[in-house]
Amino acid sequence: MLDFLELPERPEKPRETGLTHVLDPGLGTGQACDRLDACGEFVDIVKLGWGTGYVTECLPEKVALYQEYGIPVCFGGTLFELAALQGQVEEYVDALADLGVDHVEVSTGVIEMDHDRKCELIDDLSEDFVVLSEIGRKDSEEGLSPQEWSTQAARELDAGAWKVVTEGRSSGTTGVYDAEGGVRSELIDGLTAEIAADRILFEAPRKDQQIWFIEELSPSVNLGNIDMTDVIPLETLRQGLRSDTLHMIHSDERTTHEEPTDGKTTSAETPSNETHDEEKPLRSAPRTGGHRR
Secondary structure, three states: OOOOOOOOOOOOOOOOOOOEEEEEOOOOHHHHHHHHHHHHHHOOEEEEOOOHHHHOOOHHHHHHHHHHOOOOEEEOHHHHHHHHHOOOHHHHHHHHHHHOOOEEEEOOOOOOOOHHHHHHHHHHHOOOOEEEEEEOOOOHHHOOOHHHHHHHHHHHHHHOOOEEEEOOOOOOOOOOEOOOOOEOHHHHHHHHHHOOHHHEEEEOOOHHHHHHHHHHHOOOOEEEEEEHHHHHHHHHHHOOOOHHHHHHHOOOOOOOOOOOOOOOOOOOOOOOOOOOOOOOOOOOOOOOOOOOO
16 A cells, blocks of 8 residues: 555544445445455445345345444434334344344434434434434425524434434435535534534535535545445545645645755745536535534
């Protein structure tokens, strides 16, 4: 592995910040193994997306594979929601325990559930599991107000959630995003003003969304719903190894650490600012990260 550049320090796993939460859409064990060989050290959690875990024939083997790489596994919130809808939460929890899965996502993106009941479930589950509680609805027409996002996030953390997850879906077009995928910055402003940003995991499946969060909340922001093929590209954004974030993370001026051979001092050229390739900027004004409650 190359090691001659000065790059931002990344905390060792298991990390509390700078999490990369990956979406597994139903990979086979061979596919997952090949991808982990290339990027496993940058993967912090794997979510078996939606209800795929229920119909994956190699489920025990795949869970064991991720655990061999030291990567926790959780099932998608959709599976939890269906279990809750059918009154099968206890059976769902037993199945997780049988598989050795110790992370669980609690969401209400599709079903209706009283928020008091959701917090009770988080409290109960947190005794035996690491709980990720997801906030927001999958239907973009049923969005919460910014105050509701903050209030629910605070209550769910108090109930025992390790992180709260902001809904974005695998498309990045709902929850904290508008229908075109633009970040609803006023919602993020309000949320991070009340909740420490390191307690939040922002679903950000698209490159332009990942850049926005890195620029606005730092390279150590927790990001989720990352495709396995995008893990290394995201890591290059976090470390300034891509044009989109190079100037933000590293000096804007190139300097040389070697003395010129002719004894004369030379000034480095300042490179022109590069804009995000492929995507248009999502927000025009910069802002700082959130504050603790």
